[in-house]
């Protein structure tokens with residue numbers, strides 16, 4: 001009856017998670033000790049605040065409710081579009097050459113750009129799903145700026161994108177020099 | 180949200196003190212939801228919590244003439260509820276006897292100045308929301324399952340496929356961290 005109740009015991013008491021004996025011992029102490037009773041009141045009030053706040057869906061707890069095209073997603077798409085332009089510009093001759101040889105080049109710039117963007121976007125989503133160190137993120141496909149998005153996941157994505165880009169170019173280069 | 184920004188609570192207390200039962204009814208409706216939660220966490224069952232809150236409201240009504248209407252009504256009511264809930268536990272004495280059972284039941288707290296808990300102002304709610312969202316995923320998840328869905332530790336453990344001991348420590352650490360960050364806004 002002498003020792004004060006620690007915070008963890010108080011919260012377990014309020015959660016109804018103490019065993020019967022401990023619970024009654026705690027209750028008896030609370031009857032006698034105004035200081036612990038005051039702390040119990042504060043914790044109880046705090047629990048009520050948590051009850052109310054957590055009834056509002058929390059991002060992460062309810063991934064399905066996330067907007068598919070939030071502002072961060074749009075930003076990311078814009079970055080991909082920019083990258084698509086850079087990639088097109090960097091390998092333009094080779095693509096045109098390959099397209100001519102395969103008889104698929106029809107001179108449609110917009111078509112090429114859309115193809116690049118779609119490929120990049122698909123690749124990004126897949127890689128992120130595959131590589132994200134946090135299992136939950138695999139489900140919700142977060143944007144790089146999403147809170148809690150792991151840096152390691154992004155470095156991995158960037159590395160793989162770089163390697164894919166390098167190999168594609170090498171392959172295209174070899175293709176065109178062999179002919 | 181029970182912040183009395185528009186002063187309607189103060190007006191209701193003044194009217195209730197003058198014997199206006201309708202005004203007291205409004206006070207009751209405003210606070211009984213929280214009072215029930217506060218009681219149920221201590222007594223355990225909704226039925227007993229209802230009994231306690233009924234009792235607390237009657238006692239608050241009787242003591243109202245001594246209450247300073249410029250003070251928030253909620254914190255005082257929750258204090259009464261807490262004391263009555265603990266008294267209720269003491270009365271049970273079901274399987275284990277209290278050691279030294281001679282102590283008196285806890286009195287109704289006097290409506291005197293004391294530390295107040297204005298727990299549900301909009302500002303607190305928003306700050307808490309922001310702080311919760313900044314927590315690691317597993318902390319956020321146990322909080323949502325405990326406070327949002329009202330699951331027991333065992334049920335949370337089953338849902339998340341983790342040991343109960345993890346649920347216990349995550350929940351405690353999450354709450355402690357939040358409480359520290361929100362102090363002195365809450366206490």
Ligand SMILES: [Zn+2]
Nearest residue numbers: 004005033036
């Ligand atoms: Zn104590």
